[in-house]
Each structure stands twice: as structure tokens, then as C-alpha cells.
Amino acid sequence: xxxxxTTSVVVNLNLALALVPDGAGGNTITVSASDPTITISPIxxxxxxxxLASAIGTLLGQDEEAISKLLLSFIxxxxxxxxxxxxxxxADALDSLLIETDxxxxxxTLGISLYPSELxxxxxxxxxxxxxxIAPGTISSCGEPGEGTTVANPxxxxxxxxxxxxxxxxxxxxxxNKDLLDVLLWNVWASGLLCVDVATLGVPLDTxxxxxLFGESFAALFDPANPSPVGVIxxxxxxxTAVFYDDGAPIRIALNDFGLDFSANMDDRDLxxxxxxxxxxxxxxxx
Numbered sequence: 001x002x003x004x005x006t007t008s009v010v011v012n013l014n015l016a017l018a019l020v021p022d023g024a025g026g027n028t029i030t031v032s033a034s035d036p037t038i039t040i041s042p043i044x045x046x047x048x049x050x051x052l053a054s055a056i057g058t059l060l061g062q063d064e065e066a067i068s069k070l071l072l073s074f075i076x077x078x079x080x081x082x083x084x085x086x087x088x089x090x091a092d093a094l095d096s097l098l099i100e101t102d103x104x105x106x107x108x109t110l111g112i113s114l115y116p117s118e119l120x121x122x123x124x125x126x127x128x129x130x131x132x133x134i135a136p137g138t139i140s141s142c143g144e145p146g147e148g149t150t151v152a153n154p155x156x157x158x159x160x161x162x163x164x165x166x167x168x169x170x171x172x173x174x175x176x177n178k179d180l181l182d183v184l185l186w187n188v189w190a191s192g193l194l195c196v197d198v199a200t201l202g203v204p205l206d207t208x209x210x211x212x213l214f215g216e217s218f219a220a221l222f223d224p225a226n227p228s229p230v231g232v233i234x235x236x237x238x239x240x241t242a243v244f245y246d247d248g249a250p251i252r253i254a255l256n257d258f259g260l261d262f263s264a265n266m267d268d269r270d271l272x273x274x275x276x277x278x279x280x281x282x283x284x285x286x287x
Contacts, residue, residue: 002046009038027116029091044060109138209230
């Protein structure tokens with residue numbers, strides 16, 4: 001008979017992470033790792049009822065770790081240098097957290113930088129916190145930016161093995177700060193990224209179409225034989241904000257006084273014909 005007894009195998013690999021200022025206002029994460037060490041408990045005789053089993057039994061009688069040592073002689077050379085490989089792989093992965101990018105739509109641009117600002121590694125696991133710097137290329141005339149958003153600036157949260165206000169255990173979690181989302185949405189709004197000319201989307205509109213909708217009083221303002229193009233621009237009066245919910249979509253974007261301005265050329269001037277106000281939550285299936 002052949003039966004490998006229950007055997008304990010323990011592999012240890014030490015990994016250290018440290019948050020280090022980069023001298024430019026951000027942080028980098030340094031990584032150091034050692035080669036793994038492996039321990040195998042003494043393995044008993046895997047054979048029975050044969051001559052070879054007696055020979056192995058004699059060997060184990062002289063050294064109970066003989067089979068374990070034989071296995072380690074094959075395994076340990078394969079683990080040599082693994083620490084350096086792990087160190088490089090983790091460092092490369094963490095380096096990708098340093099993100100600098102620009103978003104643009106038409107003439108509007110928005111710059112975003114993400115960088116590590118908090119690092120905790122203990123018996124509960126790893127928490128990696130990111131901070132952001134967000135700046136519009138220019139302040140658009142589409143809205144009235146004012147003084148910006150109100151930031152509560154809370155401390156980093158204390159984590160446990162369960163999600164907040166629930167009995168749900170988790171292995172990994174992604175947490176978003178409402179301040180960050182609101183600041184991001186304010187900058188998107190202030191930069192003019194939400195002010196979109198519908199004509200650039202290839203949607204042709206003219207006064208003839210709206211004459212059919214609004215009747216004779218509207219049609220009398222324009223030459224029915226030569227309808228004028230109608231411009232439609234999204235023109236939000238206030239910035240959108242983030243809203244968190246326990247059911248349905250966990251994060252929704254509230255469009256606060258999000259409007260559409262309709263304009264046309266009249267008497268050699270571009271005039272706003274009317275405005276349609278929009279109040280909605282993006283992500284709410286009921287909207």
C-alpha cells in the first residue's frame with residue numbers, strides 16, 4: 001500500500017513596504033523581500049506490506065526527517081532568488097499607482113494626479129490609501145465656479161474584517177471618499193467638460209422641427225422656407241455631487257439643475273430660445 005501521511009508544510013516570505021516622500025509633494029513606496037524559507041514536518045513511511053517499506057522504515061528509524069530532507073533538497077534550489085523576483089513584481093505594481101493623466105473634451109481639459117499617501121501593513125492585512133490632485137486647465141464660462149466645494153477632510157478609517165454596519169466579511173475592498181468624488185465632479189463642471197454642444201455629436205436640429213412642436217407663435221419668428229439651425233448646449237448651473245446608498249447602485253451622481261440651452265440665429269444675433277431644466281441621479285434605475 002502507498003499512503004502519504006498528513007504533512008505540515010510552512011513557507012515564510014518576509015515582505016516590507018515603506019512610504020517615502022519623493023521630494024515633489026508626493027510619495028513613493030519602497031519594497032524589500034527576502035528569499036522564502038520552507039519547513040516540512042517529518043514524513044512517515046509512505047509504503048506498507050513490501051520489502052521496500054522495511055528498508056524505508058529502517059532509514060526513518062535512523063533519521064525521522066530523511067524523506068523531508070530529500071524533498072527539501074529539490075525544493076530549496078527552486079526557491080532561491082524568488083525574493084528578488086517578488087520584490088521587483090510588487091515594486092512594479094505599486095509604481096503603477098503613481099498616475100498623472102489629462103482628460104479633454106473639446107477645448108476643456110482636466111488634470112488628475114493620484115499618489116500613495118497612506119500605507120498600513122499589519123496582522124489585519126494591507127491598507128493602501130491614495131490621495132489626488134485635481135486641476136482644470138481653465139475655468140469655463142459655462143458655469144459660475146464660486147469658491148469650490150466644501151471638504152470635510154476626515155481621517156483615514158479604521159478597518160476590520162467586516163464591512164461597516166454589516167456582518168459581511170470581505171477579502172478586498174475599494175473605498176471612495178465623498179470629498180474626493182465631489183471635488184472631482186466640481187472640477188469636471190468648472191472646467192466646462194459638462195458643457196457639450198450637441199451639434200458636435202452629429203445631431204441635426206433646426207427651427208422647422210421646433211415650429212412643429214411649439215406651434216404658430218414660435219414658427220412666426222422664423223422663415224419656414226429657410227429654417228435656422230438650432231444649437232443645443234448642456235449648461236449645468238450647479239456642479240453634480242456624489243450620493244451614496246445602501247441599496248441599488250451604491251454610488252449615484254446627482255445632477256443639480258442640469259440644463260439644456262436651445263439657441264438660434266434671429267435678426268443676425270444668436271439668442272437663447274428656451275432652457276430645459278434637468279434634475280436626475282445617474283445610476284438610479286428609476287430615473
